[in-house]
Amino acid sequence: MGSPKPPIKKKRTFKYWTGRIHLWLGLASGILVFFLGITGCILAFEREIEDAVQDYRFTKVEAKPLLPPTRLKAIADKALPHKIAHSVNYQSGRTAQVVYYHDSPAYYFIVFINQYTGEILKVKNMDDDFFRIVIMGHYYLWLPPEIGQPILTTATMIFVFLLISGLILWWPKSKAARKQRFSVRLKSKWRRLNYDLHNVLGFYMSFIIIFIALTGMIMGFQWFSKSVYWLSSGGKSMTAYEETFSDTTRTAPLSLNAPAADVLWARFVKAAPGFKGSYDVHIPENAKSAVEIAINPDPSTYWQADYRYFDQHTLKEIEVAHLFGKLSNASVADKLIRMNYDIHIGAIAGLPGKILAFIASLIAASMPVTGIIIWLGRKKKYAKTKLIEHHTNN
Template sequence: MSRVGHHIKAALHQIHSIAGLVLALLLALIALTGSIMSFEDEIGDYMNSAIMQVAPRQAPALMPDELVARLKAEQDLGKVSAVTLSSDPAAAVRVRFARDEQGARPTSLYVDPYDAHVLGAPRGEEFFATVRRLHRWLLIPGDAKGWGRQITGIAALGLMVMLISGLVLRWPRRAASVKMWLKPNLGLSGRGLHRSLHAVIGTWVLPVYLVMTLTGLWYSFDWYKDGVVWLLSRPHVAAAKMQPKQPRAAGRSEPAQPVGFDLAWSTHRREEGDRFSKALLTLPAGPGTVIRIRSWPKDSTLDTTRDEFRVDAVTGQVISAERYADKTLGEKIIANVFDIHRGAFLGWPGKLAFMIAAALMPLFSVTGILLYLSRRRLRRPAQQPLGRLVPGE
């Protein structure tokens, strides 16, 4: 290796070590919480299977406004913000609530669609909500509007630096040798074993970490998100998505009549027929009458493979319709960022692989710190022998 190459590699080693020491614990925390959420949907469905289904009946299901009215008549649970309705007559309705004045969100409820009887609150919802806030925002006040979003983004950028520098430092002399790349030397001990595990297992998970990092930055930095949208979307779609959100005007009051779900729900059923499996109807957060409807086709296998509509709750007019099938490849990638981030785009094997890779992050934190400490010991100068106490002895 030339002298210049040696200096470059030494600089990269220093950058890799400093970034790793600074971010070791933070990256381990983010990765472990991500691995916990990998099979959140499957765990939730298993734990709550008893309250997610009802016995189908001959009588028609209640319209959502009537269902909400009956629910409120039984108990005051706060303001309803969204309902999830299904084309399956045996599926329960899920009712979600808005945050209260303290910023807390009441747990959602599963409700019988035929008589508005409360079937129960989903178990595990609060636990996974806390894990999600820890993963995304480190439980820092303000959630997406606080500093936690930027901190996790900086950690993702640091991981990207470590992945690139680690790959350069890892590059073996025999780059074509699969054994050199992928087989750890378990016969070693101490520093040699730590280095082998750190480098070889790091090579195994490097593609997964790259995908996690590139998609994770989407949720941390608006400039990154806007850049991806500009790069992958058609010009008119990118222009619409990159429009800044309008701040709520002070002094604007709520509509004279409360916004309901019924007209938007009727419009959706008329437009979609029996092509959808379930639909999430969300009321506007502030003043306005436009309801957002996320609709999942019956052949959808991913949470992000869905159509999205906006319907005026007063007139029933469809304001906009964004169908997944009409998107370009780049726009489908954007729509599936979340499922790409967690490996779900590869099915359950992908989710399992991403979960294992995330769970391995503490291994790199531990072995990296051990390698740094052992390197410090090796660089420490040997202790000089003590001088003789008595001259001449």
Template sequence: MKIFFRNIHLYLSLVSGLIIAVVCFTGGVLVFEKELEQAWHPERYQVAPASTPRLPLAQLTEAVRAYKPQATITGLKVYADPARTVEFSLAGAPGGPGGEQKGEDRKEGRPEGADRASEGRGGERGGENSKAEKGEGRGGKEAGKGGKGGGGEGGRGPTVFVNPYTAAVTGELNYRETFFFTMMALHRGMVGGPVGKLVVGVSTVMFLFIIGTGIVLWWPASRKVVKQRLQVKWSGGWKRLNHDLHIVLGFYSALLLFVFAFTGLAWSFEWFNKGIYAVTNSPMERPEPPVSALPAGTAAVLPATPEATPSTDDAVVAAPSAPALSADAVLVQARKIAPAAVYYALQLPKDATGSIRVATLRPNAVYENATDEVYLDQYSGSVLKSQTYEQRNLGQRVRGMFKPVHTGSIFGWPSKIVSLIVCLLGVTFPITGTIMWLNRLKKAKKKQRKLATAA
């Protein structure tokens, strides 16, 4: 029976070993993406707190508009930390890099305007498969279309960082132009388009079988062998050392590698995500966001279909009798609702009926994107709808845990360090395994030559 499992382990490893090594290496690089990004560009994220109060968001908005006159501001993020900059999310030009990025945000189920760098990997990225994270952020159709409540025209553009005390623009982040986007694209096979993503997904499935068969092959036949399977014999020859590095370290890292591979399937296969919601008996689609009550005398031009946009033949939209709330007023309202939040992410409406979405993160949140959300009427500021993280359905909460588990950020720095070590070990296993296979082939050939000579 072990010969059967050894053959499965060997041939699957030979087919997918190179892909697995690349995925493990890039995954290790992405573990500390957030920390490295902020260390390389501290001016974007950190400022010296001033004794004077922060400037109004309206003044910061004007500074961003002066810096990017043609861009549309889709959202902003204000941190409670006085040493953090204010982050403005901009819409990109249709068909340009921003448009592509918007597609990636949609695939991750991330709210448009969310800053990928401040949330870590994507996506990576994160993130980054069709409808993969409908349970997170705005999700699904809404994130793709801008929804009733936000977005902006023309795709996702850069994030602009502004000093809240001086209104000076301190930096700009175009995620698609960064080193980490390249690593994420390699990690998920996006460099090869849909075929590349499929190859990575299939290789990940193979990796699960490789780990399973590896545990079967590791399992000692007697108690005397257990000690040998749990300790690396550093004093042995290079063949024995290579053997132990593969067998012993493979056993210690098997569980985490299995977890990383299993959660990684969520970014490769839509059926896997549907399975999460099916198993948890939860709806995958999120309801449309609420709409704002149009003031008297306002006539809104709305497209006939969600995909359509108003044409030049549409009637002119009448000016509302009451102005929409300013970002400062929304922030005041958000602070009343969640006074102890780590940050306040405001997603602005894209039309006259849209609502303002405010996402807040509690200091004791389960993970970085375990946010509470509230929708406000853009004219009156009244709460139209609210949902805490605990009120998300089970499928959304389970799916939301995949990213922090996959990236190793679930327990902060300790789990990230362990994840980095395990990922680096994952790079070595295809190499040590191949060496073991070549040594066996060489040994078998020598044995055949001896038998031939004896005959």
């Protein structure tokens, strides 16, 4: 008998190296992708779940005048002394909300007040809210934002590459292979079923998952957000958001029977009887602040809101150049950035969009798990093959 022939080395193809990179990046980022997918599933129906279990969010519409913003703020201030109110929210059929949010010192409270009677229905510390806690994990991994956000956004960027490389690896070479790779064979053995779940479901949902991942990157990386804006605007730079201020040289009081925020809010309410959307009124904190009123015709999303700014001393409207101004003034690139969050959670397409976002997040969470099972199976198979070759050659 002659000596055994040395094994023939296979040529390292593009698909081979794609597979190796796909494997190692998948192992490196898998746990974070799983975490983002699971928390994304939890957050998909946040609003619907809150509405179902928190009855204090609703107040029956009555044929009575609404209490003005400054009155609601004054009531809420008694419940939260030494806190600064951020905004007062009105929406037909829902309880008014006075929001207290501040970076330093950090706090976030919402006071729910009956907008007709002034009765406080709930004072909620959002730091103790379940969904708020999940959001902080989903955005920052419960770490300081400057640490947690880059970690999770980098994992998201790697996941986008994994989705693209996965499509390259999955793409069938022949017609016969195509017939097998577009369906999950439920009656097959569990290893084959796991393989199909990883590849076939990943293929069908990959484009939705990519949209979710890319919108996450827009929120997580400033350079990526600016790049998307630059491309969608035809080479223009995004105008940075700047706080709008009143003219402090015009501090003489106006001959009004109410504070500026109340007068402006009342004008909008009177101009749109039966309005079903929401008003967010930002009451000036000092003589320099402007009055901001956000009018959103569809509170289930955010992108359509008109953000209006007014000098508190003259009531004159202040025009802004950044994207958080009037919707009618927004460019295509502005609207794309405005839509980003609504696209990310699927709300842009209503309930069907949220259902798709939930399914996509669930499949995204499953892919690291099914991928590791495939890798362990191949590793075991490779070890078994090497053992057989060893016994054969000896």
